[in-house]
Amino acid sequence: xxxxxxxxxxxxxxxxxxxxxxxxxxxxxxxxxxxxxxxxxxxxxxxxxxxxxxxxxxxxxxxxxxxxxxxxxxxxxxxxxxxxxxxxxxxxxxxxxxxxxxxxxxxxxxxxxxxxxxxxxxxxxxxxxxxxxxxxxxxxxxxxxxxxxxxxxxxxxxxxxxxxxxxxxxxxxxxxxxxxxxxxxxxxxxxxxxxxxxxxxxxxxxxxxxxxxxxxxxxxxxxxxxxxxxxxxxxxxxxxxxxxxxxxxxxxxxxxxxxxxxxxxxxxxxxxxxxxxxxxxxxxxxxxxxxxxxxxxxxxxxxxxxxxxxxxxxxxxxxxxxxxxxxxxxxxxxxxxxxxxxxxxxxxxxxxxxxxxxxxxxxxxxxxxxxxxxxxxxxxxxxxxxxxxxxxxxxxxxxxxxxxxxxxxxxxxxxxxxxxxxxxxxxxxxxxxxxxxxxxxxxxxxxxxxxxxxxxxxxxxxxxxxxxxxxxxxxxxxxxxxxxxxxx
Numbered sequence: 001x002x003x004x005x006x007x008x009x010x011x012x013x014x015x016x017x018x019x020x021x022x023x024x025x026x027x028x029x030x031x032x033x034x035x036x037x038x039x040x041x042x043x044x045x046x047x048x049x050x051x052x053x054x055x056x057x058x059x060x061x062x063x064x065x066x067x068x069x070x071x072x073x074x075x076x077x078x079x080x081x082x083x084x085x086x087x088x089x090x091x092x093x094x095x096x097x098x099x100x101x102x103x104x105x106x107x108x109x110x111x112x113x114x115x116x117x118x119x120x121x122x123x124x125x126x127x128x129x130x131x132x133x134x135x136x137x138x139x140x141x142x143x144x145x146x147x148x149x150x151x152x153x154x155x156x157x158x159x160x161x162x163x164x165x166x167x168x169x170x171x172x173x174x175x176x177x178x179x180x181x182x183x184x185x186x187x188x189x190x191x192x193x194x195x196x197x198x199x200x201x202x203x204x205x206x207x208x209x210x211x212x213x214x215x216x217x218x219x220x221x222x223x224x225x226x227x228x229x230x231x232x233x234x235x236x237x238x239x240x241x242x243x244x245x246x247x248x249x250x251x252x253x254x255x256x257x258x259x260x261x262x263x264x265x266x267x268x269x270x271x272x273x274x275x276x277x278x279x280x281x282x283x284x285x286x287x288x289x290x291x292x293x294x295x296x297x298x299x300x301x302x303x304x305x306x307x308x309x310x311x312x313x314x315x316x317x318x319x320x321x322x323x324x325x326x327x328x329x330x331x332x333x334x335x336x337x338x339x340x341x342x343x344x345x346x347x348x349x350x351x352x353x354x355x356x357x358x359x360x361x362x363x364x365x366x367x368x369x370x371x372x373x374x375x376x377x378x379x380x381x382x383x384x385x386x387x388x389x390x391x392x393x394x395x396x397x398x399x400x401x402x403x404x405x406x407x408x409x410x411x412x413x414x415x416x417x418x419x420x421x422x423x424x425x426x427x428x429x430x431x432x433x434x435x436x437x438x439x440x441x442x443x444x445x446x447x448x449x450x451x452x453x454x455x456x457x458x459x460x461x462x463x464x465x466x467x468x469x470x471x472x473x474x475x476x477x478x479x480x481x482x483x484x485x486x487x488x
């Protein structure tokens with residue numbers, strides 16, 4: 001058994017932020033456990049054609065590690081992944097990474113956490129920080145007959161690049177953020193593409209452009225210019241929180257832009273009617289694309305509204321019994337977003353199981369800590385997702401809060417801390433009350449909600465308000481466990 005002061009699970013943006021902040025504080029007795037063979041999280045895994053970020057590059061980076069050399073206003077997957085790898089080298093994280101190591105279980109006992117890997121190895125840590133994200137476990141619908149399908153089938157987050165798509169008939173299930181990016185790309189090569197939609201997404205034009213070499217040179221020579229770009233971007237996006245969380249009527253101009261964008265790119269009136277969004281804008285993630293609607297308007301691309309009820313050897317079967325011929329099936333069906341920390345088994349104080357505690361929906365104080373689970377801190381936990389800004393801003397806010405707890409625990413006077421039940425309950429009552437007034441609760445379903453209709457994903461306010469609430473660790477909100485006496 002190895003002994004650590006701090007264990008971090010996950011090496012995406014959350015885990016890297018934790019590792020960097022620990023190193024900057026002079027803490028070196030920590031390990032980042034990552035089940036894959038490389039860092040990167042979603043930017044390592046999602047290699048589908050066209051994968052890119054929908055948050056501008058100058059805001060989708062660590063504030064303490066600006067990259068003046070972004071090639072575009074909205075960076076692509078390869079560039080973001082390269083940035084993450086560069087952060088590993090820049091901040092000396094390589095020695096702290098334990099790649100190819102999946103944690104199966106974590107149990108709190110005797111003032112610390114015991115982690116067990118899928119191979120049976122154990123590690124002991126005083127503090128556990130999880131950074132497993134909300135978009136890490138692909139969701140594939142349990143359709144009857146999937147094994148009978150004669151061709152290859154795969155999820156967009158596990159793209160099979162060896163599968164030839166040129167001159168093939170491709171069926172795409174789903175019209176979410178990934179599909180909006182990869183469908184225009186594969187439509188350029190495929191003989192035909194059939195897109196099965198349940199709910200037409202709201203798609204706005206993407207204000208993307210390449211940065212000329214002279215501009216990146218200026219950002220490099222004058223870092224203040226990039227900081228100005230970052231903050232201008234931040235406040236432009238932050239203003240949209242008003243529409244999503246307080247004044248839904250402010251979404252009307254954006255909905256009008258979606259309709260104009262649709263009219264400009266789709267000439268077929270019948271198709272335009274079928275892909276016009278019917279849910280309130282913002283109910284699900286608003287998507288950005290300059291070629292999604294144009295791709296759907298091509299003669300060899302077809303949109304099917306009927307629900308897919310199964311797969312036959314020849315292709316997807318819809319509820320009217322029609323078999324839609326396909327050579328390849330691609331699932332653009334999203335992720336298991338509500339099962340936080342799954343499939344790990346997390347056992348807290350007195351043997352309580354975290355997933356049992358969360359049977360009605362995940363919740364945590366500030367999205368970070370859970371009563372009954374001392375010294376456990378979650379990055380990008382329940383109700384900390386956003387619909388308008390950069391999650392990296394939220395992760396930095398969370399890690400600033402966690403670092404205060406880490407320093408307290410490292411001072412030797414406190415062995416463990418655990419959020420009080422009444423504090424957690426009051427916080428989550430407030431979050432759920434506020435989220436019911438947002439656009440996300442206007443009679444629509446999305447991945448933001450669990451099966452019972454509870455929004456366990458989104459933060460119902462401004463990101464600067466969340467930063468203000470996480471700025472100070474209020475010890476009155478926690479039970480504190482004393483450090484046991486030292487042996488002579």
